[in-house]
Amino acid sequence: xxxxxxVKDLQINFDTFAGQVKAIRNVSxxxxxxxxxxxxxxxxxxxxxxxxxxxGLLANNxxxxxxxxxxxxxxxxxxxxxxxxxxxxxxISMIFQDPMTSLDPTMPIxxxxxxxxxxHGSMSKKKAMARAEEVLELVGITxxxxxxKDYPHQFSGGQxxxxxxxxxxxxxxxxxxxxxxxTALDVTIQAQIIDLMKELQNKIETSIIFITxxxxxxxxxxxxxxxxxxxxxxxxxxVDEIFYNPQHPYTWGLLNSMPTLDTSSDRLYAIPGxxxxxxxxxxxxxxxxxxxxxxxxxxxxxxxxYKVTDTHYAATWLLDPNAPKVEPPAAIKKRQEEYHxxxxxxxxxxxxxxxxxxxx
Amino acid sequence: xxxxxxxxxxKLIEVKHLKQYFNAGRPNEVKAIDDISFDIYExxxxxxxxxxxxxxxxxxxxxxxxxxxxxxxxxxxxxDISKIKHKDMLKxxxxMQMIFQDPYASLNPxxxxxxxxxxxxxxxxxxxNDQERDARVNELLDLVGLSRDHATRYPHEFSGGQxxxxxxxxxxxxxxxxxxxxxxxxxxxxxxxAQVVNLLRDIQREQNLTYLFIAHDLSMVKYISDRIAVxxxxxxxxxxxxxxxxxxxxxxxxxxxxxAVPLPDPMYERNRHRKPYDDSIEHDGKERSLKxxxxxxxxxxxxxxxxxxxxxxxxxxxx
Numbered sequence: 001x002x003x004x005x006x007v008k009d010l011q012i013n014f015d016t017f018a019g020q021v022k023a024i025r026n027v028s029x030x031x032x033x034x035x036x037x038x039x040x041x042x043x044x045x046x047x048x049x050x051x052x053x054x055x056g057l058l059a060n061n062x063x064x065x066x067x068x069x070x071x072x073x074x075x076x077x078x079x080x081x082x083x084x085x086x087x088x089x090x091x092i093s094m095i096f097q098d099p100m101t102s103l104d105p106t107m108p109i110x111x112x113x114x115x116x117x118x119x120h121g122s123m124s125k126k127k128a129m130a131r132a133e134e135v136l137e138l139v140g141i142t143x144x145x146x147x148x149k150d151y152p153h154q155f156s157g158g159q160x161x162x163x164x165x166x167x168x169x170x171x172x173x174x175x176x177x178x179x180x181x182x183t184a185l186d187v188t189i190q191a192q193i194i195d196l197m198k199e200l201q202n203k204i205e206t207s208i209i210f211i212t213x214x215x216x217x218x219x220x221x222x223x224x225x226x227x228x229x230x231x232x233x234x235x236x237x238x239v240d241e242i243f244y245n246p247q248h249p250y251t252w253g254l255l256n257s258m259p260t261l262d263t264s265s266d267r268l269y270a271i272p273g274x275x276x277x278x279x280x281x282x283x284x285x286x287x288x289x290x291x292x293x294x295x296x297x298x299x300x301x302x303x304x305x306y307k308v309t310d311t312h313y314a315a316t317w318l319l320d321p322n323a324p325k326v327e328p329p330a331a332i333k334k335r336q337e338e339y340h341x342x343x344x345x346x347x348x349x350x351x352x353x354x355x356x357x358x359x360x
Numbered sequence: 361x362x363x364x365x366x367x368x369x370x371k372l373i374e375v376k377h378l379k380q381y382f383n384a385g386r387p388n389e390v391k392a393i394d395d396i397s398f399d400i401y402e403x404x405x406x407x408x409x410x411x412x413x414x415x416x417x418x419x420x421x422x423x424x425x426x427x428x429x430x431x432x433x434x435x436x437x438x439x440d441i442s443k444i445k446h447k448d449m450l451k452x453x454x455x456m457q458m459i460f461q462d463p464y465a466s467l468n469p470x471x472x473x474x475x476x477x478x479x480x481x482x483x484x485x486x487x488x489n490d491q492e493r494d495a496r497v498n499e500l501l502d503l504v505g506l507s508r509d510h511a512t513r514y515p516h517e518f519s520g521g522q523x524x525x526x527x528x529x530x531x532x533x534x535x536x537x538x539x540x541x542x543x544x545x546x547x548x549x550x551x552x553x554a555q556v557v558n559l560l561r562d563i564q565r566e567q568n569l570t571y572l573f574i575a576h577d578l579s580m581v582k583y584i585s586d587r588i589a590v591x592x593x594x595x596x597x598x599x600x601x602x603x604x605x606x607x608x609x610x611x612x613x614x615x616x617x618x619x620a621v622p623l624p625d626p627m628y629e630r631n632r633h634r635k636p637y638d639d640s641i642e643h644d645g646k647e648r649s650l651k652x653x654x655x656x657x658x659x660x661x662x663x664x665x666x667x668x669x670x671x672x673x674x675x676x677x678x679x
Contacts, residue, residue, distance in 0.1 A: 042549040043520075157412070186411035186576060191620040191634055213550055216579075216622030220629035239626045257554035258624055259583035267561070268583065270554035274519055342627065 003070075004207050005031040005054070005175055010067035012049055012058070019279050023049050023062070025231040031175065036201065036208040038218040038239075040254070041228035044275055047211045050228075051177045053077070054209075055094055056084040071175070089116045093168040097180040099160035103152040109136070110148030113166045120171060132170060138203070139166045139196060158189035162196065169200060177209045182217060194221050215258060219243055224311070227251050230276050230286035237312030240348045244339030247306075247314035249294075250287045252332045269329065285316065293318060293326050369401035371438075372538055372570050373423065378432035378442075380415075380422050392418040394594035395432070397650065400538075405564070405571040407585030407602065409578055409617070415594040416574050420540045423572070424458055425449060436538075454484050457531035461543035463523035467515040473526055474511035477501075480534040500529040504559060521552035525559065532563065540572045545580065557584055578621045582606050590614045593642065596650060600657040608676040610659045610669045613637050 012024035024046045031037050039047045052058055054069055054076060069076040071092065076084065093116070096102040104112060113132035117123055123131070129148070136144035139162040141155075152160055161181065168176060178197070182190040194217065201208060210221055218225055219239065226236040227250065235248040246252055253271040273290040276282055285291070288298035297303075297317050306319035317323055328336070342348045380393035393415045400406045410416040422429050425441065434442040441452055457480075460466035467476055474497045478487070487493040498508050504525040515523060524544060531539055541560065545553040557580065564571060575581045581588060582602050589599040590613065598611040609615045616637035623629065642648075650658040653669045661669055 042551060187578065187620040187622070188411060188617060188637070191622070194622075195634070214622065215550070215624040216629075219624050219626045220622050220632070243624060243626050254550060255624055257551055259579045267558055268554040270558055271551040272555075274521065274552070347627070 001032040001035075003030045004033045004072070005209075006068075006070040007050070007054070008068050008070070010050065010053065010069070011065045012046075012053060012062055013065055014059070015061045015063070016279075021278050022281050023231050023278060024053070025278075025281060027067075027228075027231070027233055029226050029233060029236065031207050031209060032224075033207055034201075034205060035223040036210055036221055038210045038212060038222035038225045039228060040212060040215065040218055040225060042213055042275060044230075044278070045228040046231040047228050048179055051094070051179060051209055051211060054177065055088055055092065056081075057094075086120065089168075089173075090120045090171050091173055092175040092177065093171065093173040095161075095164055095168045095176065095178040095181045098184050099157060099164050100184070102164050103160060105152055108149045108151060109155070109163050113163065113170055116167060116171050122171070132166070135166045135170045136163070138200070139163070139169075140192075141166070158185060158192060161185060161189070161193055165193070165196065165200070169204060169206070172204045173206055175209070176206045177211075179211045180213070181210075183212065183214070190217070197221065215243075215254060227254070230281060231278055232286065232315070234287070234316070235314040237308065237314075240339070240342075241309065241312040244335050244342065244348075245308070245312070246332060246335070247308055247312075247319060248287075248316045249291045249318070251314075252328055253290075255335070256329050256331050269331070295323065369403065371399045372402045372436070373400040373572075374433070374435040374438075375399070375419075375423065376433040376435070378419070378422060378434060379430045380418050380427055381430040384430055391594050393422065396591075396594075396596045398589055398596060398599060400570060400572060402537075402570055403568055404586040405573050405584055407581040407588040408572060408574045408591060409576060409581050409588060410591035411576065411617075414591040416576075416591050417542050419591070420458070420542050420572055420574050424453070424456055424540055450484070454480075454534045455536050456538045456540070457534065457536040459524075459527050459531050459539060459541040459544045462547055463520050463527055464547070466527055467523055469515050471514075472511070473501075473506075473513055473515070473518075476515070476526060477511075477529045477533055480530065484534055486534065496533070500533055503532065503563065504529045505555075519552075520548050521555060524548060524556055528556075528559065528563070532567070535567075536569070538570045538572070540574070542574045543576070544573075546575065546577060553580070560584070578606075578618065579623070590617065593639070595642075595660060596658075597660050598658065599650060604657050608657075608673065610653060610657070610672055612641070613639070 007030065008028050010024050010027040014021040014023050027050055041047045053064060064077055067077065110129060110132050113136060114128040117128040117131060118125065133144050133148060141147060141159060141162055155163065182193050185193060198221065212218060222239045224236065225239050225242040226233045229250050235242065235246065235251050242251065246255060256269040257271055259268060271290055276286050284300050285298040285303050288294040291298065295317055303315045303317045305313040305315050307313055318326060376397050378393055378396050382390040382392055408416045408419060421427050423434055429442045432442065433440050436452055477497050477500055478493050481487050481493060481496060487496055497511055501508055501510060506522065506525050545556050548556060563569065573581060573584055585602045587600065588602050588605045590597045590605065592613050598605060598614045605614060606618065609618055616635045619633065619635040646662045648660050648662050651661045651666050653659050653666065654673045659669050
């Protein structure tokens with residue numbers, strides 16, 4: 001599969017009064033053409049910082065200390081501001097979380113949607129407005145023709161998010177980055193926006209990076225999933241592999257602490273403790289202090305990525321050949337049984353079972 | 361929490377024909393709550409779900425009298441509190457407390473944790489001296505799983521989950537009977553949400569508390585609630601036990617809402633069929649009220665619609 005975006009060994013630090021926060025610690029991932037990659041993690045895990053670095057939108061106190069972001073043969077981290085400007089909003093664009101604050105309240109929506117076209121100088125004003133209308137129609141703003149001159153406050157929250165999406169796709173970007181695009185919305189509106197994004201992906205053949213903390217949303221939209229914790233990716237694989245055959249205890253904990261509609265047990269599983277302070281990141285696996293399965297080595301050395309299948313890797317010492325066999329939580333075991341069942345029935349595809357150690 | 365004891369549970373809250381209009385009588389009138397009635401029984405968790413703008417938070421705020429209801433009755437242990445004057449409010453506010461959604465905005469940044477928690481103790485004169493006050497604060501910190509050293513710190517030194525624990529300790533300080541929790545976990549991270557929900561459950565069991573749990577996260581509401589009411593456009597659409605509402609929803613709005621809940625299961629998501637909801641059926645001018653379709657299961661309906669809903673309730677039984 002063709003890689004459209006390739007991030008390697010990314011390291012980003014923030015200078016603060018308290019010291020240097022190591023926000024992104026050696027993150028590598030890639031985005032295939034036409035797929036949706038979901039990056040999942042809690043607040044502070046580094047998912048937003050990662051994608052903002054792709055867009056060149058990091059805060060002033062952030063500096064990239066290592067790594068490369070390859071987009072069509074060009075390293076975005078070495079691109080000049082002018083080169084980045086021509087890529088941003090054109091080849092790569094972004095949908096932000098809050099539709100209330102990412103629109104200009106004083107500008108009619110038609111003009112806002114046409115703005116990227118005009119900035120990138122690809123067409124005349126008249127043509128740009130016509131395209132804006134077309135795209136607004138495409139994202140489901142009914143009667144777009146007559147609403148071009150309306151202002152954001154005249155639209156509901158769900159419609160505003162549709163407008164934000166229209167702005168981001170008006171140039172038919174090759175990569176679309178969506179940073180928690182549905183978190184501020186109600187479930188019914190959220191479902192509509194997710195359906196819309198899937199539909200658009202087919203129509204304009206874009207590749208999507210979707211950031212969220214909601215595993216339910218991920219299950220519905222992603223082809224592949226990367227799980228982040230404390231500035232690192234700790235597990236990645238196809239959506240089926242992550243949800244039905246997770247390997248890292250943090251992924252287990254996340255999946256386990258969400259009640260499903262048929263959870264009726266007396267207590268929810270809660271991951272104990274809180275995420276580590278990234279001013280002084282721990283030496284070993286950052287999840288170790290909260291991990292009931294942690295071994296001594298988890299506190300001392302960072303685990304490498306172990307290969308589970310050709311597409312599925314997890315950074316946990318539990319996958320080391322010398323590690324003791326552990327029993328995952330009951331709910332996870334149930335998922336794994338379901339996975340083998342589904343694979344046996346041919347309902348989902350499984351990659352070849354891989355060997356022991358990582359070989360990227 | 362499912363307290364299926366045979367004796368009839370006591371009604372703690374009775375809401376009758378409550379209306380809460382903003383800008384009443386003016387052109388920009390908003391009918392935030394439009395004639396709702398329900399009871400909350402002692403010891404239960406009553407879940408209130410709905411989308412933003414449905415009136416669920418307004419309902420909670422009207423019950424605790426942060427608003428003055430436009431009309432209707434709110435009874436607390438049989439006493440109508442919808443019209444009591446400011447000076448009499450102190451007494452019932454000791455019995456009724458609130459946990460707010462945003463743990464960042466709901467704690468005064470300039471107060472120490474112990475003063476935040478003890479504010480209610482001071483107002484209600486529940487402690488005689490500083491020693492007693494500190495002892496009670498320590499007790500509460502233990503109860504919500506914070507360390508005693510935290511007492512002299514300020515809110516900014518805490519994470520979201522810890523702040524929500526402080527908010528819970530503050531609510532518990534005056535030993536209330538009834539707690540209104542307005543989206544208490546929606547601002548928290550997934551791994552922290554479960555911690556706070558478990559804490560709320562443990563405390564409920566220990567202190568025999570009654571909760572009104574307001575939320576939009578339907579799977580969490582189902583998990584924590586005994587009974588659930590679904591709210592939309594200021595009205596209650598459906599009310600029943602948690603499992604009835606989820607497994608046997610009757611009103612098309614409830615069905616639509618449930619069909620939109622994303623679940624962490626890719627196979628389910630691939631086969632999911634959303635059921636769109638057309639709210640024009642609410643605007644046909646017919647008089648509707650909550651009708652009992654099957655025992656304990658209420659749906660907003662006209663007299664004629666009752667038999668239709670009964671028929672669909674029976675279909676569930678046949679399955």
